[in-house]
Amino acid sequence: MGRRDYEGDPDAPAANSLVPAASVVVVDDSGSILLQRRRDNDMWALPGGVMNIGESLPDCAVRETREETGIDVEIVGIVGTYTNPGHVFAYDDGEVRQEFSICFLARPIGGHVAVSDESTDVRWFAPGEIDALPMVPSIRKRVDDWRNGNMPAIR
Template structure:
């Protein structure tokens, strides 16, 4: 752990030197629990997601990252929101300091088998109430709040 540090609304945060589009998926099961992974690099619980690769769409990125990080195949069913807050920067051990740029889709499981990847220490469906006491970064909590609010339009921010 420790190869990634999230800074949020912190005047001591390093200046970003990178901006890369990324996608994540908020996937629920039939009981309304949210699929979360415990990140190996920060120890925080987070939604599956990652950086877009050349040759794919952002939707493709969300589907690929979900498969790589959770073992599950998903289909995109909607858009939770676009999250580009310049007050959230992610510092990586290699010197990259990335400004947040994440499009969060809703997804539905279509196949696969739940599995931990080399990027996480745990992957499971969790109730929103359970997440209140677990280590979750504030920007992920914002996404979870937006989901709980059952917004009629995507968050744009």
């Protein structure tokens, strides 16, 4: 299914669904970050997706990371909360989604890098390599928040 991202676009279609979601900044011991190249928009992105009924957002983050990248993770913090009503995703089936997303910080604990039906490539990148990658602004903001240390304190 195709997807088009609209952010701050006055011509964007109106949202017709509100969806809780999780994304994940996965950082290994060398400081590299795990990214996937999405099949639906050909952009590099953090692993993540929509929460299912019966699971918590942290469980969603762990599941989505495993499904999309092949890597098992342990959640160690929160990068931030992202709720921009001016950012919607329009899908080919007519859904126009506004997401309420928590971006988690995680460390890898197992698995092997693998593409999924949602990705065409999955790789580890050094933080300095990220700037040259094609990425939607909302994902770049999450990555930049992590790189710049703009994360809430965990209590």
